[in-house]
Amino acid sequence: MVEPSALALLKVINKPLNDLYDFIKKETKFHLEKQKLNDISGKLDNKIESIKKVKTIYKGDEAIDLNLFYYPPYIDSDQGYIKAEKIENISSKNFVIEGVAGQGKSILLRYLTFKEYKELKRIPIFIELRKLNDKGEILSFIKEAISSWIFSVSDELINWVLKSGKIVLLLDGFDELKAKDVANVIKDLESISQQYPQTQIVVTSRPDNAIQSSNFFKVLTIRPYEDDERIGLIRKLVNDDDSFGNLVKALKESPLKVDELLTTPLMVTLFVMTYRAKLIIPDSLSKFYEELFSVLIYKHDRTKPGYQREFKSSLNESELQEWFEILCFISKNENKLVFNSRQDLLDCIKKSISKKFQKEDPSALLEDISKNLCLIIRDGNNYSFIHRSIQEFFVASFFKQRPQDLAEQTYKLLDTKSTKYKAEIRFLSEIDSYRYRKYLLKPSLENFFRIFPNILNFKSSIHIDLYESWEHPDEDDSDDEFEDGLKKYVQARINIVDTSQSLLSKRRNYLSNLLYDYFTSKKASTAIFRNLKNYEVNRFVHSIPILFEDIPASKVTKFFRKENSGLIDEAYQNFQKNLEECLLEIDHQEDQSFLDLI
Structure with missing residues (x-):
């Protein structure tokens, strides 16, 4: 039997609590005193008020109303990506809100809690899973959450509350659970989902956590800001x-x-x-x-x-x-x-x-x-x-701070590990431009012209690889669909091979990355694929009733050299221009250094 004081949950001033009260009163034949209803109404309002007050990096230690600063993102939903403003618009099923660090998963869940409360249809129960009790029992944790704004909650009352369909559980931070609790929490949530399908459950989590594998939850992702x-x-x-x-x-x-x-x-x-x-x-x-x-x-x-x-x-x-x-x-x-x-x-x-x-x-x-x-x-x-x-x-800033007597050695190391430190090298070209040019860009470009003293030599060395199969396209495929499929099949990697060394086959130095970047730039790759697409399509593609993988790479390489000869010339001339500019800038910097000494 449910204690009358526990039924304080069931009737307060707003509509969802009245609805819940009517449902349980019908099933349990209990009533509640008016004074206790008023007490609990105030507690519930205070609880929701505390949920929407958060601290941010923008305001420091001052807790502020999230409605003053929060702008909801778009989230995957039953109807595609929509602005995440109401749970009912996102999905009617149990779902996991998946997002990476910095996307504001917790604040989004608090925002949805507040919005749900204002809808006057269901009572939102917001729970931070990182505070889960030592036993790792989610049901007892739900009881504790409800008890924080009413006097006491019995197992029987919880049973009727979950059956009512008048509440929604919002569980924040599944990825914050202790490893030992994960299996039990998933088991309990799936049990609640089976036993109480009327109660919707919303969970937040980082990608690749166990909850995303549960058949009882849809996984809906937060879209990066646009x-x-x-x-x-x-x-x-x-x-x-x-x-x-x-x-x-x-x-x-x-x-x-x-x-x-x-x-x-x-x-x-x-x-x-x-x-x-x-x-x-x-x-x-x-x-x-x-x-x-x-x-x-x-x-x-x-x-x-x-x-x-x-x-x-x-x-x-x-x-x-x-x-x-x-x-x-x-x-x-x-x-x-x-x-x-x-x-x-x-x-x-x-x-x-x-x-x-x-x-x-x-x-x-x-x-x-x-x-x-x-x-x-x-x-x-x-x-x-x-x-x-x-x-x-x-x-990159760490590399920039290395002493001058170690600069050449540092950039030689970056040359051999240019793929791993590609982004850092890009930053160094801006924040340590002189040393970057002198010890990395200049040697790389000079090496290029030692290997390829003329354009003809450069052209003869170019090969295109074919990789990963792509199903035979339909005759009525759109241009975009065809191009996307072709890009998946023709690897935009140029193998520059010399008898003394292979620059791009392993992509192991900075020059290889310069070449790779140029030939896979949007401008260059678009021209390549557009020309490939227009090159006797019926013979090159549609007449082949099997997978693309049977086309010999040599055929594509020959076509590339013939149809994109101007593009290759442009690459060679671009490198010549880059070297000239590099040498001039180095001279200017060294002259300036001399003036500084005076």
């Missing part, structure tokens, strides 16, 4: 119309690859913070990251007169950045963009503490970089860089 979401979030963060207009205009005109960089709410927020601190839009990714570190320090040190620094370590700004560069280099060398646990990150931090920083506490450094600067963020049990390019830029 222009409308970026601008929508900026509008929330920047109240001043002039500042908003200037920022959006500058963003649209910026040479930054915003489509690749500003794909999460976190990265857009950091971008706005940088702009508001410097009042300029960086014209390159390098300049953005060069400003970012000091902006994040600035936010903590100089936002208020007399504000005392709250960093845990004793390092100043330049020292903290110097240490972080070492951490980035070590983690990159170990192929770690994501750390599987706090201890995993601490182990990497310990390796990064050089003699200069040997007095620093690894835990303090972890707190500074994850909670104060947010360059590495906690997402469940894992820690990860907020964006791959953060790690890449500060690795």
Whole structure:
């Protein structure tokens, strides 16, 4: 028998609780005193109010209403990608919201909780799975969550509540569960799904967790931010119309690859913070990251007169950045963009503490970089860089800081490992341009002209590989479908082979990457594939009733040389121009250095 006090859950002022009360009253024949209803109504309102108050990097330690800054992303749904504003519009089934670090999974779930509450149809019960009790029993955890805003809950009452269809469970951070609890929680959630199909369950998780394999849950992904979401979030963060207009205009005109960089709410927020601190839009990714570190320090040190620094370590700004560069280099060398646990990150931090920083506490450094600067963020049990390019830029900065007497040796190492450090080399071409040109670009281009002293020699060395099968196309395939399929089949890799060395077969040096980048650039590859498509299509493709894989690579190579001769000439001439410009820039830099000495 259910205790009357427990039924405080069942009738309060708003409609969903009245509906739930009517359902359970009919089944259990219990009633509730008016005074207790009023008490519980206030508790429920307070609970929802606390759920929508969050701390952000933008406002620091101040907890603010998420409606003041949150701009919902698009999410996969039963009808395709839609703006994630209501659970009922996303799906009527149980589903997992899947997203990577920085996409705001937890805030999205809080937002959906608040929106559900305002819909006055169901009672949302928001639960952080990282706080799961030691027994790992989700049902008892649900009871605890409900008990936080009513007096007590019995097993019988829970049974009727879950049968009512008047609540929705919102479970945040499946990936934050302890490993030992995962199997039991999945088992319990599947049991709830079977026994109480009227109760919808929504879960958030990073990709590749066990919950995504359950047949009782659909997996719906958060779409990376696009222009409308970026601008929508900026509008929330920047109240001043002039500042908003200037920022959006500058963003649209910026040479930054915003489509690749500003794909999460976190990265857009950091971008706005940088702009508001410097009042300029960086014209390159390098300049953005060069400003970012000091902006994040600035936010903590100089936002208020007399504000005392709250960093845990004793390092100043330049020292903290110097240490972080070492951490980035070590983690990159170990192929770690994501750390599987706090201890995993601490182990990497310990390796990064050089003699200069040997007095620093690894835990303090972890707190500074994850909670104060947010360059590495906690997402469940894992820690990860907020964006791959953060790690890449500060690795490049680490290389830039190597002493001049080690510069040539450093760039020779990068030459032999240019595929692994491709992004870092791109950053170095901007932030360490003189040494990059002198010790990497110049030797690579000079090597090219030693191997290929003329265009004819270059042309005769080019081959195209065919790889992975592609099913025979239909006659009525659209141009785009045909081109996409062909791109999957014809590998846009040019093998430059010389008797003394193979540059591209293993893609093991910087020159190989220069060649690869040129021939697989959008402009070049589009021309190649367009011409391939138009080249006697009936004979080359449609007359072949079997898989494309039977076409000899030599046939494609011959066609490439014949039909794209101008493209090959252009590549050769482009390299000649690059070498001339490189030599002039090196001379200019060395002359400037001489003037500086005077």
